[in-house]
Amino acid sequence: MILEFSRIETLEGVTRTPYNQYDSVILPLKKYLKDNGVDFDINARVTDIDFKDGLGITATAIHLEGPDGRERIIELKEGDACFMTNGCMTDNATLGDFNTAPKYKPENPMSGDLWRRVAAKKPGLGNPEPFFGNPQQTNWESFTVTCRGNMLLKMIEQFSGNVPGSGALMTFKDSSWLMSIVVAAQPHFRNQPMDETIFWGYGLYTDNIGDYVKKPMRECTGEEILIELLHHLHFEHSQEEILDTIVNVIPCMMPYIDSQFQPRKKADRPQVVPEGSTNFAMISQFVEIPEDMVFTEEYSVRAARIAVYKLLGVKNKKVSPVTQYKKDPGVLLKALKTSFR
Numbered sequence: 001m002i003l004e005f006s007r008i009e010t011l012e013g014v015t016r017t018p019y020n021q022y023d024s025v026i027l028p029l030k031k032y033l034k035d036n037g038v039d040f041d042i043n044a045r046v047t048d049i050d051f052k053d054g055l056g057i058t059a060t061a062i063h064l065e066g067p068d069g070r071e072r073i074i075e076l077k078e079g080d081a082c083f084m085t086n087g088c089m090t091d092n093a094t095l096g097d098f099n100t101a102p103k104y105k106p107e108n109p110m111s112g113d114l115w116r117r118v119a120a121k122k123p124g125l126g127n128p129e130p131f132f133g134n135p136q137q138t139n140w141e142s143f144t145v146t147c148r149g150n151m152l153l154k155m156i157e158q159f160s161g162n163v164p165g166s167g168a169l170m171t172f173k174d175s176s177w178l179m180s181i182v183v184a185a186q187p188h189f190r191n192q193p194m195d196e197t198i199f200w201g202y203g204l205y206t207d208n209i210g211d212y213v214k215k216p217m218r219e220c221t222g223e224e225i226l227i228e229l230l231h232h233l234h235f236e237h238s239q240e241e242i243l244d245t246i247v248n249v250i251p252c253m254m255p256y257i258d259s260q261f262q263p264r265k266k267a268d269r270p271q272v273v274p275e276g277s278t279n280f281a282m283i284s285q286f287v288e289i290p291e292d293m294v295f296t297e298e299y300s301v302r303a304a305r306i307a308v309y310k311l312l313g314v315k316n317k318k319v320s321p322v323t324q325y326k327k328d329p330g331v332l333l334k335a336l337k338t339s340f341r
Contacts, residue, residue, distance in 0.1 A: 001293060003325040006334040011168040016185070023190045025297075043067045045110065048117050049084065049280075057122050057277040081279045081311045083304075086115045086270065087131060087286035089257050096251040098222040104206075106135035106255035115286075119270075126270035130262050131286060135255040138262060141217055142202040142254065143225050146247040150197045152235075155242075156183055159233055164199075172232040176210060177203030177217045179229060196247060201229065206253070212236075222249025260285040260294040272306040281307035291322040 004013045017024030034040065045065045052058040059082035062074040076082060091109035096102035112132030119125040131138075147153070153164055160170055165185025172179045181201035188198045203225075206218040212231040213224045220228070226249045230239050269288040273281045283303040285294045292299050305319045325331045 002335050003323075003328075003331050006331075006338040008338075009168060016165065018185075019190055020184070020188050044072075046084075046114055047071070048114070049082065049121075051121050051280075055276065057124070057274055057280050059280040076279065081281070083281050083283055083307055083311075084114075084118065085111060085284045086118070086126060086282040087111050087128060087259070087284050089259050089285060090254055091132070091256045093252055093254045093257075096222060096253070098246070098249050101219050101221050101224075102141070102251050102253040104139075104218050104253050104255065106139070109256055112256070122274075124270060124274040124276070125282070126286070127265075127268040128286070130264040130268050131259040132256060134262065136207075138258040139206055139218075139253070139255045140202055140204045140257055141206045141251055142200060143222060143249055143251045144198065144200045145226060145249050147197050148195060148245045148247055150186070151245055152242050153183060153186070153197045153199065155235060155238070156181070156199070156233065159235075164197075174211075175203070175228075175232055176208045177205050177228070179203045179232060181229065218253055220251070222251050225249060225251055272303050273310045277311075279311065281311055283307050289322075291324070 004011075007013060030040070041064070043066070046062060047065050048063040049059055050061040050063070052060050060076055062076070062082065064072045064074065066072065088109075088111040091111050092105050092107075094102040094105060109132050112128045115126070115128040115132070119127060145152075156170075157163060160167060160183075162168075162170075162183070164183045167183070169180045169182045179201060180203075181199060183199040186192075186197050187194075192198065203217045207216050209216060210220070210224075210228045213220060213228045215224065217225065217228075223243070223246075226243075226246065227239065230236055230242060235242060266288065269286055270282050272283065272287045272289065283300070285299060287303050289299065289302055289306070292302060302319060302322075305317075308314065309317060309319060
């Protein structure tokens with residue numbers, strides 16, 4: 001990320017999609033896959049994976065639990081491949097609303113528990129404990145604000161000097177929650193009504209008491225989080241007028257959202273295709289890819305490519321290498337100049 005250091009205040013190097021990333025990235029991918037025969041089994045929970053006894057790593061069955069609580073088992077045949085997401089940073093995310101605080105429930109993270117069961121069966125499958133064992137260190141809370149009209153967005157634009165979609169995130173450094181907001185280009189969702197505007201924000205220290213709303217962030221309703229934000233923007237004198245335009249404020253509590261950044265031993269993150277594997281790979285932000293950095297779309301794509309190319313024997317394509325900006329004299333010089341600004 002040394003390339004981004006010299007332009008960190010604008011996030012110029014971050015590619016922005018026309019809409020939110022679900023509408024812009026996930027839905028087109030899903031349509032492409034569905035058109036090519038992929039069967040999406042939703043509302044199902046993977047509870048365990050069986051492996052062949054003895055040396056090596058060969059997945060033999062996937063255990064699923066449906067919405068009715070009934071278990072199904074998918075037996076893997078010769079030539080099948082099993083790709084597992086070993087950890088999800090949105091595990092145990094909970095939503096609130098304008099009048100309700102989200103529940104903070106860090107117990108039994110679904111993907112972390114699955115990873116624990118799988119890692120206990122074979123060596124070389126990593127260790128989820130550093131990532132999913134310290135929710136007090138890995139949690140933060142986001143919130144999405146929906147408004148009728150654009151009055152609040154215009155006020156934020158005047159305050160920051162940034163047209164929606166043009167600036168970096170705005171962090172309130174004196175906030176006890178360390179709040180930030182991001183105002184994307186409008187509309188942010190494909191089906192967003194023309195008379196509504198949307199932005200989102202987050203706070204990193206959810207157990208701290210607010211500066212204006214005297215409660216921990218994680219215990220606040222959507223309305224209380226918005227009021228805290230309006231005070232940091234110095235809009236408190238227009239509070240009632242602004243609240244009259246609010247459609248909803250949805251807080252989202254995420255106990256493991258920073259888990260991929262936790263201190264770890266090298267062996268805690270498994271190889272994408274573990275040593276000795278014949279048909280099993282792990283793809284996530286919790287696998288080991290030398291020189292790459294987690295929390296990026298590139299990391300997810302690179303992990304998937306490594307898994308597919310290796311397990312399926314793809315010879316005519318190569319995984320794009322990580323660009324070594326830390327060895328580029330021009331990039332290093334810009335970073336050095338920035339550090340003395």
